[in-house]
Amino acid sequence: MESIVFGIGITALAGALATVAGAAENVESDIGSQGDPNSQVQLAPQMGYIHRIFNKAVAGEPPAYGLWIALGAGLAWAFMAMQINPILAIVLGSGIAVFVQGVYATTAYLGRTASLAKFGQPVYLDILKSMTTVTMAHAFIAIFATVTLCHLINAALGHPFPLPLLGLVWGIALGAAGSATGNPFYGKERQYQNQKFGAGVPIAASGNIVRYAEAGERNSLDNGWFSAKLGGPASGVCFGLIVFLELWRTVLFEQVGAGWGAIIIGIIIILVFTVIDRYIEVWARKNYGPYSKPVEEASS
């Protein structure tokens, strides 16, 4: 009984850490403009819209976070092997991993922006100085929280994977969940704030991103502030639920029915999310649209 209570406590803590990690990851990627919406940041100067948005997408978020968190976890693991206190080891490992992220962000911004020189896009050094440190700060929170939850899963819950391997697995999952949830909010709602609410961006408007703020030109810190209102927290809750429910079903139900307990609970959770998804979809169809008259004959 005591071990189950301990397991649930660790599970809750890991879920909370994952929530923080997911939110920080999405805000970091939006400030750095690393996800799929970056295609528009790259496209804008080619369409004649010069901007002051940061631009560091060289890899997608999942492999990038897989690298940084595996690196942080690997270094933390090495420090722990040197008998350094785990908390200090995780802080040191995450700190070094963040410097790699900083180098990556700097070279990516310089390289990608310089490639747009023929379209008249300047490399803004003040943007480089002020944005890079902010993305690094958010990346540190995401890496530290994820490495810590990996350490809890390994040391307290007894998962067989070593810390660096867990870092790679959950780093890729973090990037996948964060980019899937947060990208549309940044891409549609922020970059195309001048387009109508409640409709997708017409393909003809591609590249015409919003470049001016309340005062002066918009920069990526404004985008971070906007993402922190919904895209970031939603990504956090998404990744937090993934980690929490995956651990919860295993810790509580793995011993039930020779392993079948965790499977049945997992299937029930999937069905619950399916019902919620369908409810939201139907709610949207009743309350929004239709945009045009229903078509009588299928014309696929």
Add this chain to the structure above:
Amino acid sequence: MSAVAAKPTAGSAVDMTAMIVGIIILLIVIAATYFVLGYSLAFIALIGIIIGGILIGFGVHFVPVGGAPAAMGQAPGIATGVAMLAAGAGLAGLFGGAWAAQTTDNVLVIVITGAVGGGLMMAITCMFVTFIYVFGMGIPCASGKVAKDPITGDTQPEFKSQGTEGHGLPFVSYVGGVIGGLFGGAGGTLIYLMLLNLYKEELPGMMHALPGQVLPIAVSLAGMFAIGMFLVNAVLAAYNITGTIEGPHDPKFKRFPRAIVASAVASAVCGIVAIMIVAV
């Protein structure tokens, strides 16, 4: 050949010569393994790895991925890359499967646990995608490829906003995402389990150590190879899809036979390397 002369639908054609060459390579690898190692644990591991690879390659085709256009609400699907989203789900499944492998020897339970882990990750992610589209952006779900959702029968074209190919995740895409996660999680876990059993058997003799001493090495090696092979198969399937796919109702889904052959060959070649480090 000029761009004008190139076949516009070359992406969906099945090249029979390439398929036959692929199948021959696959059979050669299987036959060579059988003649060198006989009907051993290594041979069973190779077959398991090939089946796992096929499950991953097939499963990736179900995952609705819209890429960059989806991030602007210009196309349906999830706004990220095919291989990466599938990897995120499959590795979450592998995490669950590896954990189950610690407490039970029942292959079916371990593989299904991994599958459910992948499905769970995709179910939560897809639900949040719909949540953001509907409540964050005020956009309903609409498919660009079919007039009616094959599962719910909901009509789609009138919910497409002007100048877009559709947006969000119609219910069939949601179901496709979960099925993709299930296949990915199962495939990754099967590869891990096959390699783990082989390494646990062979490493103590090779390293002159007790089984308990080599277990962490066996787990780490099997985990690394499983992640690597997962990425190989996910990327191969992503090349087959070429960009974006809405799910099982998308015409691009019919390309999956090519991915199955390619995944089988790639898994066999990668698998033989993973096996040779202990078995030869």
